[in-house]
Amino acid sequence: MSSVIDWESTSNPVKENRAGNIGKAVDRYEGPLKVTGTAPYAYEVEPPSPPAYGVMVSAPIARGRITAVDTAAAEAAPGVMLVWTYMNAPAQGPRPERYDFFTPSPRPALESDRVYYFGQQVAVVVADTLENAQAAATLVKLSYQDDAAKAVTFHDHFDEGVQPPGESDVEIGDFEKAFAAAPVTVDDVWRTPLQNHCQMEPCATTAWWDGDQLTVHTSVQMVRFAQNSLAETLMLPHKSVRLLTRYVGGGFGGKGSFYEDLVLASLAARELGRPVKVAFTRQQMMHGTVHRPATDVRVRLGATPDGRLTAMSLMTTTHCDRRGNFTEHASNFARSLYAAPNRLTGHRLVRLDLPVASAMRAPGEASGTLSLEVAMDELAEKLGIDPVELRILNEPESDPETGKPFSIRQLVRCMREGAQLFGWDRRLPTPGQVRDGRWLVGMGMAAAIRGNFLLPAKASFTVDADGVITVKQGMTDIGTGTYTVLAQIAAETLGVPLGDVRVEIGDSELPPAPGSGGQFGAATAGSAALDAGMNLRKAIAEIAVNDPASPLSGGDAAQVTFQDGVIAIANRSERLSELIRRNRPDGLTADGEVRPAADASKWSSHTYGAHYVEVGVDTITGEVRTRRMLGVFAAGRILNWKTARSQLTGGMIWGVASALTEGNAVDPRYGSLINQDLASYLVPVQADIGELDAIMLDEVDDKANPMGIKGVGELGISGAGAAVANAIYNACGVRVRDYPITPDKLLAALTAI
16 A cells, blocks of 8 residues: 655655765766767758758848849759749748747748848759759849848947837836936946857758658757747648757757748758758858847946945847847846846837847847946946945845845855955956066956746656666757756656666657747756656656565655665665566656746846956057956756856857957948858957856755756856956956957057057
C-alpha cells in the first residue's frame, strides 16, 4: 500500500542539493558534435532525396516599385527549375498592415511590386546546384521606380519622431521643476548607431514535403512562433508544418522571427516535389534581416550637493521600419535602477525606409546604459563623489516607479565586491594622471540591470528500461547551453549520471516552450523541466512502493531517494532500470509545465551587475585598448558555471564593441548599409580584449520560479560599454557621446584639449 503524499511539502532535490550537478561547470552536452562538425545546422541537414538550391535576389533601392520584370535569361540558364518574382509567386496569407515581429502572423515573400527597403528579397531562382542558381540569379533583370522621397537617415528625420502606439511618457513627481531647482545637474545627449547581429550561421532553411505535410529545418530562436507563422503564411493548418531547429549558430534576437528563406524554400519544395535549400549570403544578412536601431538618448540628472538624486529623466528617440512598431526602449531600464523622487522617461519613434528594426541582445539596456551610466559618472565628478558611492547613495529601498518590493536585489554587493577585487581604491579621480609610456591609463565602472521574465512552457521526461532519461521540449539552443542545463536538471532530479540523459529539443512536435530570447530561456525551460522531472520522480516512487517485487514495496513513497541510478528507502534499494524494466518495459513518461506565479506581479524582479574596466589610450593615435575587465553579477541560481560565465563574458566583450568599434552607417543615396560583411563591420577579436573575468554571486531568487533561476544572456552587455567610456575619460579627460568611440573622434577631442 502507498501513503498519500503532500508533494508540495516534499523536499525538492534540485533546489536543495547544492552539491549536485546543478551549478557545476559541466561541459556542453552537444559540444563533441559541434567541434567535430557532425552537428547538422539547418543548411547541412540531409533531406530524404537530393535537394535543389535557391538563391534570392535583393532590391537595390530603399523605396519604390518594380516597374518591369525580365526573367527569360535566368529561366533558360543551365539547371534552373523555377524563377519567381511578385508576378508569379504562389498565393500566401496577407501580411498585417502593422505587425509585431514576434507575434505569429503571415509573413509572405515576394508579395507585391512595392520595395520597402534596400536589400528586400524581390526574386528567387532555384536550380539543380547552388552554382547554377547563383549564376542564374545574376541574369534576373528587374527595373525600378526609385522614390525620391525616401527617408533613410535617422538624424535628418529626427523631428518626425512620435510617441510609439499605445505608449505614454511616465512621470512621477514634477521633473521639470525639480531639475530646474537642482543645485548640481547633468544634461547631455548620447547617440548610438544602427548595429547588425552578425551571427556565425546565416539564416537558412532545408524544406521538403511528404504529401500535405511539410518538414522544415531552419535557423530560428522560437520554434512554435515560426511554425505557426509559416503555417499561416502558407495558409495551412498549424499541424501540417513540422519545424525543426536543433542547432542554431547564434541568434542574439536576429532570429527571433524568420525570413524569406523559410517561406521560399517551403513553397519551392512544394512546387518542385523535391527538397529545397535556401540560405542568405552574409551580405544579404546585413540588409535582409533585422538590426538594432540607432538611438538618441537625452539624460538629465539633478542632485543635491551630498549626491542625492532629486530629478532624473531619460528621453529616447529611435527608429523603426516603415511598416513596423518596434521601439528600442532605451529609457525603460532606468525606471528601476536609481531612487529619485521626480522622474520622467519616454520614447519617440521615427519611421524610416530601412530594413526592419527589432530586438538585439539586451534591447533597451544595451543602448540606454551607454547614456545613463556615463551621465552618472559625470555627475559624480561634478559632486566630487566616488562613482561607486554615488550609485550606492541612490540605491532604492523598493522599485522607484511602482513601489513594489524587489524579489531580491544585490546590486550594492556587486559594486562593493567588484570594487574590492578590481582594486578600485587605486583609481585616481582626476583624469590623465596615470601614464604608461605613450599610453594614458584610466579606470571606469558602471552598474548593470536587466529585467527578469518567466513565460509559459511545457516539457516531458521519459525513463526507459535501461534507466536512461529522455528530456523532450520544443526549446532551442542558440549556443547558450540549453542542451546542457536541461541534462543537468534531469540528472539531478532523477538521480542518474549525466551520461544517462538524452535531450531532444528544437522540434515543433515536442512540448512547447517559448524559445531563446529576452533572457527568459533557461529559467522558463528549466522550470518546466523541473516540473516534469518531479512528476516522473513521483510516478517512479509510487510504482516502487506498490510493486511487491521491489525491495521498496510497502514503503513511504515520499521517502524514496534517487542517486546514481539507484532508488532507495533507507537501506532498501534497487536500480532504477530494474524497476522500470519489470513494470514499464516500454518506458514511463511524465509531463510538466510552468506558468508565472499568481503573485509574480507583486515583485520587481531583475538581474544586476557591476562592471569595472581599465583602459589605455594612445595619445598619438587615439587608439583605445582594454587592459583589464571584471564583471560581478547577481542573476539567480546559476545552472552551469561554465556556460553562464561564457554568456556573461561574451556580453562584456560585446559591450567593448559597442563602446569602441561597432556600428553601421547608412548611405543616404541608396538607403544601403555601408558595412556589408564581417571584414568591414568591426567587432573585437582576441587581441582586442585584455584580462577578462566574470564572477557570479551566490543567489537563489525564490520569487522568480521554483528553482530560483534567472537569466544571464543579456545582463553581461548591459553597462559594459559605459564602463569602457568612463575609463576612457578617467584616462585622458575626453568624453565622446557619439558611439562608437573611434580613434578619429577621440584624437580630435584630445587635440582640442
